[in-house]
Amino acid sequence: MNSVMLTLIGIAMVALGYLLYSHYIANRVFRLDPDFETPAHEFEDGVDYVPTNKYVLWGHHFTSVAGAAPIVGPAIAVIWGWLPAFLWVTLGTIFFAGAHDVGALWASARNKGQSIGTLSGRYIGGRGRNLFLVVIFLLLLMVNSAFAVVISGLLVSTPTAVIPTWGAIVVALCIGQAIYRLKWNLPVVSLVGVIALYALMILGDRFPIVLPDTILGLTANAFWIVVLFIYAGIASLLPVWMLLQPRDYINGLQLFIGLGILYVSILVSRPEIVAPAVNSNLPEGTPGIAPLLFVTIACGAVSGFHGVVASGTSSKQIDKETDERFVGYFGAVGEGLLALGTIIATTSGFAALADWEEVYKEFGEGGVTAFVEAGGQILNAGLAIPTSLSSTILATMAVLFAATTMDTGVRLQRYVVSEIGELFGRKPNAAVSTLIVIVVTLALSFSTGADGEGGMVIWPLFGTTNQLMAALTLSILAVMLTRKRRPITAIVLPLLFILVMTLLALVTQLGQYWSQQEWLLLALDAIILVCAVWVVLESALALARARNEPEDDETPAESTMKSTK
Structure with a gap:
């Protein structure tokens, strides 16, 4: 098939999804209200709760949720075929990501900007909250x-991306000051910021930064x-407003x-797709397509991480509740388009099928490197x-996606540490929580050696953990909507599908890790499997209770808001 046809079909499909x-x-299920006072206004503090232009917030949300995973x-x-x-x-x-992402924003904003972990305690139960905190952490x-x-791998393999990667931070700091302190015109600031970023890419291409093999005893x-x-x-x-939001916004553009x-x-180039539509010549050892396709591609189709971001930072910056449709659903569309571009680049950016098969000679091959190299050929x-x-443009894209997700991820993990501390009656302050996060994450990174790649040891479990998180978020939405006597089909069908595929994937991987004697992955997979079964039972009980409870016309946050007016 020609890549142009696939591109046009894919773009048309997601565009219709957003338009229809x-x-x-937004209107029938969540019934977004333009007059609802959002947490950004109710608790405005200039640090976490900041009413934000929906286009700026979309940039933050989109780049925070995208990361490297949809690449x-x-x-x-695509090893199974395009x-x-x-x-x-x-x-x-x-049908999955859009409803999930808008719903997570709506649920959090209707409950004072509380995180998905906190909401689980209210709508699923105390045990549900503990489950959420484990999975989120x-x-x-x-x-x-x-x-x-x-990111580190790309900075080393593509040294031309070093200058634009770190220069983007300076650009973001300037944009934050220009928008919030100097009150400059947003379109002008946006144009200057984008020009600056692409100028940095050209500069980086001219002056690559190559580090020595060893620095301070580190590779x-x-x-x-x-x-x-x-x-x-x-x-x-x-x-x-100072760095996270403007960095994500300009990076999003x-x-x-x-x-x-x-x-x-x-x-323009109209490359032919050389990969098969359905690959019948799979390399030895490649697992079956179902259910692993649905956890291998998480971000780009539906991702539980989006719910963590939506309820952790984005919901605290929503200016009007109706903005949630643009920020949430269009954010999901942006990530879907990135995943679609990746599929097309990695299946048509090769001269022939033999070249493609040389890259995809075993399961797990490809990844960011294939995207950068094949996409670079298409751009050329x-x-x-x-x-x-x-290569510099695409590598910088990948780095900035991943880096903005890291920025948000560390902030969110700080929130989780504070919530865990709160359960034990010792809530640490922001600085202590951040220090705990950095120490724990670095300990994992260097747990397997001085190369710092220990985090990749547990990465194979990302897909199933991420989809379990999506199921947990959808279960909260189902309970909230049931209490309000709203339509729940748009939420329950994705919930059931994701739960079934995640459970099957966990069982499949359990057998793989047992045969490969990967004991750490085996133990973690078993824990996640228990959590998955647990969420099925807890969600079913919560839904049953919700059906028998009186109709809930307003959330606790809405009741509180009305009582203070």
């Missing part, structure tokens, strides 16, 4: 540790990992432009961008 299905979700997952999953990956990404974005631990490895990769966590720790303590360049290159063929600069 998101309206149903890594699809770039690995058709299954394409269908799961497009349909998952439309594991998920964030995996994301922060693994993304640091991905180049390990050195970057330590620097990344020091930066992320500092960034997590700053007010969101740049990344969307980068996606646009990739898609235009596809339309379509727009005559030099191969080196093409």
Whole structure:
């Protein structure tokens, strides 16, 4: 098949999803109210609760939830063929991710900006809250540790991306001051910021930064990992308007432009897809497509991490409740388009099937490297961008996606540590919570050696943990909607599908780890499996209770708000 046809079909599908299905979700299911006072206004503090322009907030939300996962997952999953990956990404974005993401924003904003973990205690029960905290902590631990490895690897393998990666921080700090302190015009600030970022890419391409093999006793990769966590720790303590929000916003614009360049290159060069639609010549040892496709591609179809971000930072910045449709659903569309671009690049950016099979010679191969190299070839063929600069653009895209997710991830993990401390009556302050997060994550990173890649040991469990988190979030939404006597089909069907696929994937992986004698993964997989069964029982009980309770026309947050007026 020609890549242009697949591109147009995919874009048309997700565009129709946003134009049509998101309206149903917003108006009929969640009934977003433009007059509802959001937590950003009710608790405005200039640090975490900040009423934000919906376009700026979309940039923060989109880049925070995207990360490297919607590149890594699809770039690995195409080993089963491009058709299954394409269908799961497009349909998952439309019917799963959009409802999940808007719902997480709505549920948190209707409850004073509380996190999904806290909401689980209210709507699922005390045991449910403990379950959520375990799953969220594991998920964030995996994301922060693994993304640091991905970023450091790209900074070493593509040294031309070093200058734009770190220069983006300076650009973001300037943008934060320009928007919030100087009150400059947003479109002008946005244009200048994007130009600055692409100028940094050109500069980086001219002046690559190559580190020596050993720095302070650390390898180049390990050195970057330590620097990344020091930066992320500092960034997590700053007010969101100063760095996190403007960095995510300008990165979101740049990344969307980068996606646009990739898609235009596809339309111009019209490369043929060399990979099979359904691969019948799988390398030895490749697991079956079901259920693992649905956990290999999590981000880009539906992702529990989105619910953590939506309820952790984004819900505290919503200006109007009706903005949740744009921020949540269009954020999911952005990630779906990134996953779609990855599928097309990694199946058509090769000269022939034999070249593609050489890369995909065993399960787990491909990933970010395949995206950068194959996508670079498409950019070169379509727009005559030099191969080196093409690789710099795509590598910087991947790094900035992962880095903005790390920024948010460390801040969110700090919130989780505070919640855990609260359960034991000793809630640590922000600085102590951040220090705990950095120490624990670095300990995992260096647990397997001086290369700092210990986080990759538990990364194989990311997909199942992430999808379990999505099921937990959807279960809360189902209970809330049932109490309000709202339609729940749009939530329950994705919930059931994800639960079944996650349980099957966990059982499948359990057998793999047993045969491979991967005892750590085996133990963690067993814990996650117990949590998955647990959430089925807890959610079923909570739904049964909700059906028998009087109709709940308003949330506790709404009741409190009315009583104070």
